[in-house]
Amino acid sequence: MTGHPDPAWRGRLTWAVIFIALLYPLLAGSEFKPWLLFDAQSLRAAGMFLRDFLVPAHDPEFLAMVLRETWLTVAIATAGLTLALLVAIPATFVISERLSISRLGTGRVHPFAAAVRQALRWILMILRSVPELVWALLFVRIVGLGPTAGVLAIALSYSGMLAKVYAEILESSDAHATDVLLANGSGRLPALLYGALPDSSAELVSYTVYRWECAIRGSAVMGFVGAGGLGQRLDESTKMMAGGEVATMLIMFVLLVAGADLVSKILRRRLG
């Protein structure tokens, strides 16, 4: 066994020790104290709350309210995502270097075109680096409590994300078809539609549906700051320690995500 010692072993061990040494102060700094979960008082409170979970609230009036709020949540997510797409699709078209005509034959993008691309990239970065919850808080101040704030918050933060990832998906597809179309005199948008889209469409759709799923979750969270929908009710029920109601609404979330998953699967199969 000693004849051929693994040369990677010492390095792996060293890195593991370094990681643990770095991680521990982080845990201590963030006051991560998991044992608090298990002290008697917490356990009793959690136990009461969780016992309510076993029987989700199911009186017709409450269910009707949950369905109404679910519909509102889905509507907020969908409207926000649609607005985001209106910004993201043209932005993708601008920032994608794949579609540069000035690059053709020289390998270098024209400085002006590069500057425009970079400026738009920065704008998109700012849009997506502010969390949607913060956008929602700002918009609740501006347009007041209600779904409008949620829609605008999703539209702003998601347009930045969608444009960035769309551009990356398009740029990671095979460049050959697009390049040849451009080299034969095609315009930028037709080259995108005929060259890059066929092979990226399934991935683009799958990412969009995944983002829709995130928007549904996001609009629920934004409900906590008063942006309407299921989240606002969830906030109220949690504060009242009404475990049954919370359970019903959580089940609703699971169903929504499962639904989004199904939609994604069907679309991908059709585009595959």
Added chain:
Amino acid sequence: MATYRLRGLTVRHLAGSRAPALHALDLTIRAGEQLALIGPSGAGKTTLLSTLACAHRPAEGVLEIFGQDPWQLSQADRHHLRARLFLAPQAPPLPPRQRVVTAVLAARLAHWSLWQALSSLVRPRASDAEAAFTALSRFGLGDKLYARVDRLSGGERQRCGLARLLLSNAESLLVDEPISALDPALARHTLAALRQEAQQRNATLVCSLHQVDLAREQFGRLVGLRDGRIVFDAPSSAVTDAMIAELYANEKVQPASDTQHDTPAQIAVGACF
């Protein structure tokens, strides 16, 4: 008027060492002329075709296409010029998930309005579909009109790429190894169809080939390229076996073999060959 006039044209690779790929080429190609480029792998045939298609900017020397220097033109004018040239790369540039009809009609994008491009993507016009069918039929692929590209074999894809060429109304056809994936009988038929098409519309045809026998048989003018230099430029009747042997001297691969060579499929947009 000459379609192409090259004087002392030097072309460098676009990335990496920027080493010269073509050295001081002198070449004139008349309108409607048909010529074959032959030479060992790595001689610069693909780079030359890209340069002739305005897809690769030369470093030094004179390049005139239809009497104009494309790199003196504005970017928009140069792009209009590209629509008059058609480059068919060796690897057919067909997205696997596209339908054959769409892939073939993509030849017309340079002349279509955006609206036409969009509507053809949803439903090709009957006249366009008919034209695509006719072009595919020339290469024996009429029944594949509405098939998806990924259902085609390698040879079928190559011919599908050539059917796209038939639909462009370019005045200069630059074809890189059009028959590398075809069997000998089909290869002869395909080359004949290409030449006939070029002749009918009086387009210039420049075709790189590894099949020396076919090149000598089908083309009136042969240009031998080696290490980025023109070794000979002569009527094929004047090209002797000795000249061919010298062109390919010390090559391990036999010149007439049908094997794919190592020219990467990408054209010169971002990187070197």
